[in-house]
Amino acid sequence: MSTLVLEMRAGELMVVNGASLRFRSRTRVELVAKARFLFGKQVMSPEGANTPSRRIYFALQCAYVGPEEERETAMADAHRLVAEFQEATTSDMARQLLERSLALAEQDEWYQALRLVRHVMRHEATVLGLDAQTGLPAAAGIAAAAAATKAANLRPHLD
Template identity: 35%
Template sequence: MLRITLRDGEKAIINGAVIRAVGRTQFAVENQVSILRGREVMRPEEATTPARQLYFAAMLAYIDPDNRQSHQDTVVTLLGLLVSRFASDAARSACIAFAQDIAQGEYYKALSAARDLIAFESEADEAAQAA
């Protein structure tokens, strides 16, 4: 069982349905579902870099199983782009961890690895601007 607490006005996605809390809300999830809380949801206009686009595609693969293959195709393309872009071993290891999670169908776990990739991408962009 998973217990979720949402603040007043906070949104979540459960199996593709967007819900919004009216008042502080608690609920318990008693079966297997795809769930994202508001802070984990990326809007399309926020997918402005390859790593952010990768997160967005992985998020869609997680919450939109009917179109999962299309989203996974996008993930593969974007992951190839990022691997070639990253120079550090740590960033490439994060790419591998992400790919393993996706290959095993662990989409929620892959989102965590994608957040790491966004951080690596930001660091690489900052280093390039400083040079």
């Protein structure tokens, strides 16, 4: 049996088989069984799904690591969102990447599928003048990041 060892920093988030885990201290995690997981910046919150390509990513994320009973619906949402995006875009590259992403997801190649959607997210951000990390207008993305950093520094540490 093969295992996967991950180094996780304090505050990082990991989703395993639909359960969210936030690490309170630096740790090493060893996965010894087959698991559906994403961690760190790969995990998108529902609030982060604020553009068409980011909604596709979120739907695929839910189909991959969401609760078992929600995966089929999430995959159907991803198909619908991809069709809508493909109809609206003028980018052949985005159309092809999204088509390939769905095919990879259907083949249980989730990391590759999500990676392709992240390429489309960056392309969309560039074309629309959005912050690539937040999907917000570039100036608003910078302001939101600064506010989040300030809020994190002001929060009391609770053990």
